[in-house]
Amino acid sequence: MKRTLKYAILGLVHKQEMSGYDITSQFKQEIGQFWSAKHSQIYPELKRLTEEKLIEYRTSITGAKLEKKLYCITPKGTQELTEWLLSPKELPETEKDEFMLMLYFSAAIPKEENKRLFEDQIAKRKEKLEYLYESKKSLQLLDKNLQVPGSHQFGHYLVLSRAINREESYITWLEETLSLFE
Amino acid sequence: MKRTLKYAILGLVHKQEMSGYDITSQFKQEIGQFWSAKHSQIYPELKRLTEEKLIEYRTSITGAKLEKKLYCITPKGTQELTEWLLSPKELPETEKDEFMLMLYFSAAIPKEENKRLFEDQIAKRKEKLEYLYESKKSLQLLDKNLQVPGSHQFGHYLVLSRAINREESYITWLEETLSLFE
DNA sequence: ACTACCATGTAAATCGTTACATGATTAA
DNA sequence: TTAATCATGTAACGATTTACATGGTAGT
CATH class of the missing domain: 1.10.287 (Helix Hairpins)
Structure with a gap:
């Protein structure tokens, strides 16, 4: 019941409107040193967060047909993100190496x-x-x-x-x- | 195809004969800082390694009825352990925190x-x-x-x-x- | 034309945790 | 007798990776 990916995504879309592809790209940048996920994990999570009304999306078209979904956070999502940000983090028993x-x-x-x-x-x-x-x-x-x-x-x-x-x-x-x- | 737990177990039973319970205990000691697993993951892996003929066990009785399985490594197991020990280790892209x-x-x-x-x-x-x-x-x-x-x-x-x-x-x-x- | 990148999804398999389930031994 | 520890397993769920699958765009 940790769902850290949930909070990683909420944090990213809180900063600015973002597609699943953009989130995948972010995890290849600096923050990827401390958390990441593959697109195959991100897309289902985006769907789930949308169902939970923590994020929502609008569709944007690039060129003639290429569709992307731009996600942003809802007030409910901001609320849950803030609660998570404020909660003390336990040390993991094992940091694998x-x-x-x-x-x-x-x-x-x-x-x-x-x-x-x-x-x-x-x-x-x-x-x-x-x-x-x-x-x-x-x-x-x-x-x-x-x-x-x-x-x-x-x-x-x-x-x-x-x-x-x-x-x-x-x-x-x-x-x-x-x-x-x- | 990494199967790190496999090598962790091979390494432990290579040091000395050990039960599943002993392995679980080891992961609560020093090495647990860098690798660990719950008993629910260890017992099935021991079964699998036995089927693969990388380890084998004898049964030991404590008191009147309490059975434990003491595992040791086979020559084939030692071979695979050594290959893994000698292989350079890639850096993980992400060390989660x-x-x-x-x-x-x-x-x-x-x-x-x-x-x-x-x-x-x-x-x-x-x-x-x-x-x-x-x-x-x-x-x-x-x-x-x-x-x-x-x-x-x-x-x-x-x-x-x-x-x-x-x-x-x-x-x-x-x-x-x-x-x-x- | 071709290559790199943009873009989204699903399926299958593996890895890992929590919960379920049982019973014996040892020391206070 | 009761609590901590020894001892082994399975089931269900959740997290993560790899592979499958498709198609569009932009720059050379």
Whole structure:
């Protein structure tokens, strides 16, 4: 009875009118670091939220025939979104990480293989971090007051900032731990 | 076709003979920070792995009638476990975090409410961190050479160490970000 | 013409949680 | 005797992914 996708969609259409395709695109942007869904999950959820009268849509035509449904939030939807936003969030008991699961059993493989796997993971995380730095740079060009609560892009800033912090601290730990093998 | 639970179970029964109940208990310990499953998912998976001849079991009786099935890994199971351990792990596109999803939309609620939610999250993460520190302390009493690769408890050390790093860096970010609101 | 992208949906399978269901053992 | 823990399973539901399925638009 958590229905987090429901609130993710309500939050997005609260910001502005959006199609299912637009929501799918958003989950490929910054917020996708912390929540996402495939279009095959989004379209049925949009239908359900419409039935629940939390959102509604108008139809817009692009070109000659291409139809899209632009969803916006209803007052009832805003009410439920606000309640969710204000509710304290419990910590998940488990934050799954396949690499760490592997490490837990890594006594079963040779030290050299362990080092190789650490190096591979560090390279991948550094690549992702570079991409996050670039995203933050682009965002800063758009908005000088980025770090001020209430600035237009503050939500974007928060997720990028935390995504960077998450990667940086993971990489630091990987590097420090790899050095134990040397 | 990922079947991560399969490898989690193979890894556990590779360490030592174990019942479904024992596996469930393990997921409530350190490794549960990075992977877990409920018993309702574990028992069917044990059945499946047995059919696939990756594990096998003997029956043991406690007291007068209480039966338990003690599973161990087969050579075929060890083979598949090793292949998985040696394979580089892709980064997940999304590492879900409901608190961060909320923050992305938090422009919709008052600054004071934001601060309250940050403080709540910091308190919860600090409480968890204290528990992790205590676990590490207990582990250090068991094993002086903890931080040496190859030490008996090295797998435990790695997961605890990373769990602590993860909480510490999250808390640091939360505190720094909260200060932007002041 | 062709490619990348826009746009929406459904079906099937898998993964994961909550609830249902039962019974034994151990220590206070 | 009663509560906590040991022990194993299934059923129903919900969440998520992969695959199936179709067609339009815009730029080169």
